[in-house]
Structures are given as C-alpha cells and as structure tokens.
Amino acid sequence: MEYEAVLKLVSLRFINFITCCVSTYALAAPVYAETIQDSVSTHHFEQTPKRVAVLAWELAEQVIELGVVPIAMPEVQQYQQWVVKPSIPVTVEDLGSRDEPNLEKLMQLKPDLILIGYSQSDIKEQLEKIAPVLYFNSYSKDHDNVAAVRWGFKELAKLFGKQELAAKKLTDMDARIKFLGEELQQAFGSPLPKITTLRFANTTSVYLFGDNSISQYVLNKMGFNPALPQANSQWGVTQIRLRELRKVGEGVVLYFKPFEQEDKLRTSPLWNAMPFVKVNHVNSVASTWTYGGAMSIRYVAESLAASLREVAVKSTKIKLDKTVVMN
Numbered sequence: 001m002e003y004e005a006v007l008k009l010v011s012l013r014f015i016n017f018i019t020c021c022v023s024t025y026a027l028a029a030p031v032y033a034e035t036i037q038d039s040v041s042t043h044h045f046e047q048t049p050k051r052v053a054v055l056a057w058e059l060a061e062q063v064i065e066l067g068v069v070p071i072a073m074p075e076v077q078q079y080q081q082w083v084v085k086p087s088i089p090v091t092v093e094d095l096g097s098r099d100e101p102n103l104e105k106l107m108q109l110k111p112d113l114i115l116i117g118y119s120q121s122d123i124k125e126q127l128e129k130i131a132p133v134l135y136f137n138s139y140s141k142d143h144d145n146v147a148a149v150r151w152g153f154k155e156l157a158k159l160f161g162k163q164e165l166a167a168k169k170l171t172d173m174d175a176r177i178k179f180l181g182e183e184l185q186q187a188f189g190s191p192l193p194k195i196t197t198l199r200f201a202n203t204t205s206v207y208l209f210g211d212n213s214i215s216q217y218v219l220n221k222m223g224f225n226p227a228l229p230q231a232n233s234q235w236g237v238t239q240i241r242l243r244e245l246r247k248v249g250e251g252v253v254l255y256f257k258p259f260e261q262e263d264k265l266r267t268s269p270l271w272n273a274m275p276f277v278k279v280n281h282v283n284s285v286a287s288t289w290t291y292g293g294a295m296s297i298r299y300v301a302e303s304l305a306a307s308l309r310e311v312a313v314k315s316t317k318i319k320l321d322k323t324v325v326m327n
Contacts, residue, residue: 033045033046034048034158034159036134036155036156036158036159037155038134038135038136038155039135039136039137040135043132043134045159048159048160048161049112049113049159049160050112051071051109051110051111051112051113052068052070052071052111052112052113052114052115053070053071053072053073053095053106053109053111053113053114053115053131054070054072054073054114054115055073055074055095055098055101055114055115055116055117055119055120055127056098056115056116056117056118056119056120056136056138057073057074057075057079057083057098057289057291057292058117058138058139058149058289058291058292058293058296059115059116059117059136059138059152059156059293060073060079060088060293061083061086061289061292061293061294061295061296062149062152062153062156062293062294062295063115063156063160064086064088064089065086065153065169065293065294065295066153066156066157066160066162066165066166067160067162067165068160068162069089069091069092070092070115071091071092071093071109071111072092072093072094072095072105072106072109072111073088073092073093073094073095074094074095074096074097074098074101075094075096075097075098076088076092076094077094081258081287082258082287082289083287083288083289083292083296084286084287084288084289084299085288085295085296085299086295093105093109098119098120099119099120101120101123103123103126103127103130106127106130107130110131111130111131112131112132113131113132113133113134114127114130114131114132114133114134115133115134115136115156116133116134116135116136117135117136117137117138117139118137118138118139118140121135121137134159136148136152136155138152138293139234139235139236139291140234141212141232141233141234144212145212145213145214145236146214146217146297149292149293149294149296149297150170150294150297152293152294153166153170153293153294153295154166154167154170169294169295170294173294173295173297173298173301176298176301176302177218177221177222177297177298177301178221180222180301180302180305181221181222181223183305184222184223184224184305184308184309184312185222185223187308187309187312187313188308188312188315192223192224192225193224193227193250193251193252193281193311193315194224194225194226194227194248194251194252195219195224195225195226195227195251195252195253195254195308196208196209196226196227196228196245196248196251196252196253196254197209197213197215197216197219197253197254197255197256197285197304198253198254198255198256199237199255199256199259199290200255200259200261200265201239202261203242203261203264203265203268203271204241204242204270205239205240205241205242206239206240206242206245206255207237207238207239208228208230208237208238208239208240209230209236209237209290210226210228210229210230210231210232210233210236210237210238211229211230211231211232211233211236212232212233212234212235212236213235213236213237213290214236214290214291214292214296214297214300215236215290215300215304216230216236217297218297218300218301218304219304221301222301222304222305227247227248227249227251227252227253228244228245228247228248235291236290242270242271243270245274245276246274246275248274248275248276249275249276250275250276250279250281251276251281252276252281252282252283252308252311253274253276253277253281253282253283254282254283254284254285254304254307254308254311255282255283255284255285256284256285256287256288256290256303257284257285257286257287258287259284262284280311280314280315281311281314281315282311283307283308283310283311284307285303285304285306285307286303286306286307288300288303
C-alpha cells in the first residue's frame with residue numbers, strides 16, 4: 001500500500017510537470033493572427049499563406065517585391081516584355097490569360113490564397129471555391145491610384161509579416177524620386193519644359209497619361225507640369241488622335257516601349273511635322289509597367305528620368321549650336 005501511494009504521488013507530480021511545460025511552451029510560442037483589409041472587406045488569417053497564386057500583374061509585383069514567390073500567375077512571357085521589373089522567378093507556373101486564367105490548372109496547384117485585381121473581379125465567386133481570395137482594386141476612377149497601390153502594398157506586407165521591408169522600400173522610393181527631380185531640374189535649367197507621356201495604340205492614335213496615372217504623379221513629384229493635361233480616369237489614360245499632339249508645341253514627348261511600329265512611325269509625314277519632333281524633344285522610355293504595384297512608381301520614375309536626361313543633353317546641344325550660328 002505504501003509503495004502504491006508513493007507511485008501515485010510521483011505520477012501526479014510528473015503529470016503536473018508536463019502540464020506546466022506544455023502551458024509554458026504555449027505561452028512562449030509565437031501565435032500568428034492577422035486581419036487584412038482588401039477592397040471589399042476584412043479577412044482574418046490564422047497562419048501566413050504559403051502557396052499564393054496571383055492573377056493580376058500589379059499584385060504579382062507587390063508580393064515579389066516583398067520577397068514572396070507566388071506559385072503561379074498569368075501571362076509570364078508578356079510580363080517579361082511589358083513589365084520587366086521585378087523579374088519573375090523561374091519556379092512560377094503560367095496560368096494563361098489574365099482575363100480568363102486556367103482554373104483547372106489553378107485548382108491542381110492547390111493554393112492557400114488567391115490574389116485578384118479588377119480584371120478578375122467577375123470570377124471572384126468561382127475562385128473562392130478553390131481557395132480564399134483577396135481582391136485589390138488598385139485602379140479606379142473613384143480613388144487615387146497611387147495611394148491605392150501603396151495601401152495595398154502595406155496590407156500585403158502585414159499579411160506576410162514584411163512591414164519593415166515595405167516601409168523601407170516606400171521611404172527609399174520617395175527619396176529616390178526627390179533626388180531624380182533635383183537632378184533633372186539642374187540638367188534642364190529654367191524654364192523647365194512641359195512634358196507629355198504616352199503609349200502608342202498604333203501610328204495614328206495614342207494613350208495619353210494624365211491625372212490618376214503613375215506617370216503623371218511621378219512627373220509632378222519631380223517638378224514637371226504636363227503639356228496636355230488630361231482629366232482623371234480609371235487607368236489614368238485618354239486615347240486621342242495622333243494629330244492632337246500638335247498642341248504640345250515644342251514641349252517634350254516621351255513614349256513607353258514596347259512599340260512594334262516604331263520604325264514605321266519615324267517615316268510618317270504627320271509625325272515628322274510635329275513641332276516637338278522638329279526640335280528633337282521626343283524620346284522613348286524603356287519598358288516599364290505604368291499600371292503596376294507600389295514599386296512600379298519607382299521604376300517609372302527611373303525610366304522617365306533616364307529618357308529625360310537624354311532629352312536634356314540633346315536640348316543643350318541644340319542651344320549651343322544656335323549660339324554658335326548666331327555668333
């Protein structure tokens with residue numbers, strides 16, 4: 001009886017010890033719980049998503065910039081031509097079209113989160129049958145697009161535990177744009193030229209960037225005014241006929257690549273009659289996505305600045321040549 005009593009006492013103490021250890025571990029172990037706001041509602045996550053499929057290019061940018069590699073996204077090859085930065089890791093599967101992604105393949109990949117934008121909003125309910133969905137409507141006539149992509153970047157950073165990285169990237173970007181503006185203002189001198197940025201639809205019409213575009217935001221931040229101001233719109237662009245660019249006068253026109261008909265444009269009598277073409281105030285801009293995520297703001301700024309530096313050099317040479325002729 002004495003032996004059984006001792007054994008029972010030892011057993012109880014051992015159980016208490018184990019219970020205490022487990023309780024202590026539970027208190028010490030990190031617990032993940034995050035509430036994320038997208039463009040529709042709030043979403044609660046008990047663990048960090050590991051298998052993220054992204055169906056919009058701007059959102060693919062956002063997560064890759066945060067160090068998160070998506071398992072899949074649409075139109076990878078086209079992204080590499082039009083968006084370029086950030087580069088897509090080779091492990092990312094291609095889901096076909098952004099407007100009509102391959103849902104069967106997506107289901108087979110077993111994502112634990114799907115990120116969508118405006119172009120996929122009509123299939124949101126279908127996607128929710130595969131995995132939880134976060135919808136970020138980054139581009140809308142009803143809000144400030146630049147503010148929207150910055151906000152979305154910070155919400156996704158919160159989801160993936162990357163708040164410090166996101167804050168640093170945004171701060172560095174703002175400082176970089178300020179520096180580029182100061183550099184360009186010194187290169188051009190006073191008065192600063194008015195600038196028009198665009199993409200070509202073809203050789204007779206263009207998409208002109210205006211209010212609510214990343215391009216115009218960046219130029220404003222760098223101290224430049226538009227030659228042809230455009231009203232606010234969803235994507236920040238307005239389509240106009242090529243001949244309307246005459247109104248730019250001797251201002252500067254910058255057009256984003258790629259543009260497959262570039263050689264044909266250079267032989268166009270209409271194009272060559274433009275005042276800004278005659279004074280060599282026109283230049284191309286390296287492929288950069290003007291409808292992208294937060295860091296696209298930086299990439300657009302850097303691409304525009306590189307193009308404008310070339311214009312400034314050409315403008316200085318023209319001024320010097322005129323001075324020589326006058327003397």
